[in-house]
Amino acid sequence: MTTDPALTDAEIWPLTGLRVRSGDLELRAPDDRTLLDLARLAAQGVHPADYMPFVVPWTRGTPAQVARSVMTYQWGLRTRTTPDDWAIELAVLHDGVPVGTQGMYAKGFAVTRSAETGSWLGLAHHHRGIGTRMRLLILHLLFEGFGAQHATSSAFVDNPGSGGVSRKIGYRENGVLHQSREGQPVVSQQYVLDRADWDARPDRLRLDVTIDGLDPVLDQLGLATTG
Numbered sequence: 001m002t003t004d005p006a007l008t009d010a011e012i013w014p015l016t017g018l019r020v021r022s023g024d025l026e027l028r029a030p031d032d033r034t035l036l037d038l039a040r041l042a043a044q045g046v047h048p049a050d051y052m053p054f055v056v057p058w059t060r061g062t063p064a065q066v067a068r069s070v071m072t073y074q075w076g077l078r079t080r081t082t083p084d085d086w087a088i089e090l091a092v093l094h095d096g097v098p099v100g101t102q103g104m105y106a107k108g109f110a111v112t113r114s115a116e117t118g119s120w121l122g123l124a125h126h127h128r129g130i131g132t133r134m135r136l137l138i139l140h141l142l143f144e145g146f147g148a149q150h151a152t153s154s155a156f157v158d159n160p161g162s163g164g165v166s167r168k169i170g171y172r173e174n175g176v177l178h179q180s181r182e183g184q185p186v187v188s189q190q191y192v193l194d195r196a197d198w199d200a201r202p203d204r205l206r207l208d209v210t211i212d213g214l215d216p217v218l219d220q221l222g223l224a225t226t227g
Contacts, residue, residue: 010213014220015081015088017213020137020145025130027102027137030091035074037098038091039067045123046100052182053159083222084108092121092134099125102134104142110222113149115142132165133207139169140209143198146223151193156186166191170201 010017013029020027030038043063047053052060058069080087089103100121109115117138121131142148153171155162171191179188218224 010216014213014216018090018217019210019212020090020141021210021212022133022137022207024095025133025137026093026096027090027134027141028093029088030074030098030101034091034098035071038074038101039070041098041100041122042070042120043067046120047123051158053156053162055179055181055188057182081220083110083220086115086221090138092119092130094125094130099130100134102138104138109146109148113147114152115146115148115150116152116154117142118153126161131161132168132205135165135169136205136207137209139193139198140207141211143195144209145211145214146218146221149195151198153191153193154188155191156181157189158186163189163191166193169193169205170197172197 015029016031018029042059043066046059058073059066074089077087077089085107086109087105089101091098092100092102100119102117102119104115104117106115117135119131119134139151142151152174153166154177155166171193174190174192176190177188179186
């Protein structure tokens with residue numbers, strides 16, 4: 001009696017085989033081991049205690065509560081990965097060590113060709129140029145891998161670091177949102193980067209990027225025959 005060979009991890013869930021690399025930096029879908037490492041990292045701090053860069057204040061609480069928030073949120077994202085609605089967050093590894101996450105979010109991407117990005121870095125890894133490079137990696141995946149025409153981002157007006165990354169890469173301001181942050185009003189600046197902006201970026205923002213495992217992910221997201 002013969003049996004079919006066992007399915008590989010990537011055949012079951014293609015995102016597990018995705019790798020986006022440039023030099024010592026890599027984006028990849030986190031397994032539970034990596035999620036635990038990211039949870040410990042977040043528990044050590046993501047931003048100064050007197051500032052909140054997120055609408056949902058998931059970084060407030062005891063170290064254990066913050067770590068558990070990371071785990072439950074990331075587990076929940078897996079159920080949202082469908083061709084019509086993605087919420088995909090990739091682990092950012094620097095020299096093989098998890099330092100944060102870089103996400104991409106879209107509804108109806110096959111039609112709109114537009115996706116939002118968002119990220120966080122462990123506090124110990126701020127101000128080292130990693131934030132710009134990880135944004136460039138996810139944009140490379142979106143524009144060069146997925147065929148995006150637009151990428152959007154946002155940042156509170158009192159978060160100059162995030163907004164500075166967007167402006168440096170070539171995003172244009174695209175209106176504002178008035179939101180509530182920890183019970184207080186706050187203005188969120190919206191940004192958009194079109195394909196023409198991406199193609200026109202200066203040489204200093206052109207990384208040597210390798211993408212592995214792309215074709216199965218395109219199939220998983222319903223993009224294999226749309227572009």
